[in-house]
Amino acid sequence: MKTLVIVAHPEIDNSTTQQFFKEGLAGFDNYEWHEIKQEFEVASERLLLIKADRIVFQFPLYWYSAPAILKQWLDEVFSVNQLDLSGKELGLVVSTGSPSKDFQAGGTEKYAMSEVLRPYEMLANRMGMKYLTPVVIHQFAYLKETDKQQLLVRYQQYVTNEQFASFNGQVNWFVKGLNERVADNPEVAKLLSVLEENEEQRHDLSWNVEQFKQDED
Amino acid sequence: MDTQLWVEHELDVLISESKTYPDQAFYRELKQLFIEQYQRIEQLQGELDGRMWNPSQW
The missing domain is CATH 1.10.287 (Helix Hairpins)
Known part of the structure; x- marks a missing residue:
């Protein structure tokens, strides 16, 4: 299984979460770490997608969505008629500064993360892809050391283990x-x-x- | 020593002596996997005993 990790973050170098994940994948094979840039070639981006079995969008949650850079990339690269991704898997690795208890009925944000991320589930459905249960990281900076290690191994499996669930x-x-x-x-x-x-x-x-x-x- | 105790002790040693952060995380989570594996075995043994001694099936 080959996994393509699409990283969409306006300041990747300053993101401790993204650096944590990037370093955590060192030593593994069969994955490609791909950071989205402002300028890209649609054809080469599509080629990367076609070669992968599992595609993971990795981003911080900005106003209940991905940073604009991912939306622009999606608008230009994804296409129902010109890109066949059927049968592949789509996963999400989303980080947020809010605690998990906020994302539920009766909580501060009122809605569960599954509802917030629904557009990606719809995207997977439209493209004939299998939507994987997202990995959501709440308040990375406040995690205990053992919880960070647990997250790291969970993330490594999300990217490299075909049967992680x-x-x-x-x-x-x-x-x-x-x-x-x-x-x-x-x-x-x-x-x-x-x-x-x-x-x-x-x-x-x-x-x-x-x-x-x-x-x- | 009981095998499960030996496994947990051995993993504690590997966790404390790990030279890299990912290695330490690996052994720490492997310990959790072993704990779950032993729990599953114990539950299955209990279920099997329960079904073997079910008087309604005698």
Whole structure:
């Protein structure tokens, strides 16, 4: 799977969130980090999109939408007739300075983030793409260190793990990561074998439970 | 030592000795994954026991 990360931020170099994500992807393959500039060539942008399996728009939320630079890029690059993105996935990584409790019925902003981001869901639908559950980062600067690390791994999987939403998919992602670290530390090999043995046990148990369920029906 | 305790201890060591930030994040989240895996196994074992000892099926 190849992922294209479209970064739309007017001041990328001054954004700690974007630098955090950019550095977090170092060492991974099969992704391209693409920062949108004021000037671009429609044809080459479309080529990048066509080559990707998963496309991620990454931006700070400005007045309940993306920065103008992304809107302009979308208006010129996206086209129902001249660009075929059907079957690809569309993901969003959105950061905001407001706390998550504000985005709900009865909260300060009144509406949930799913509603705010609806235009992107509609865009995915119109283009025949599969819309992925967005990653929303609230108040990055106030996150505890452990929460930042959790966010980093979640983000890495959003970009590089084809099955990031399922437990099986997450286990496979960590198995791959452990295999890459085995050479550094012999203990890692032992952890890897325990992880895989546990998975075998979990699948066996799950199969047995299913058999009982079927017999009871 | 119980395997789960050994896993958690081993990961605590890897977390504290990680040389890079992404490595530390990786091992910290791997520990959470192991915790969830052990929970799922325990729940499945409980469900299997419950279904095996269900008198209505005897």
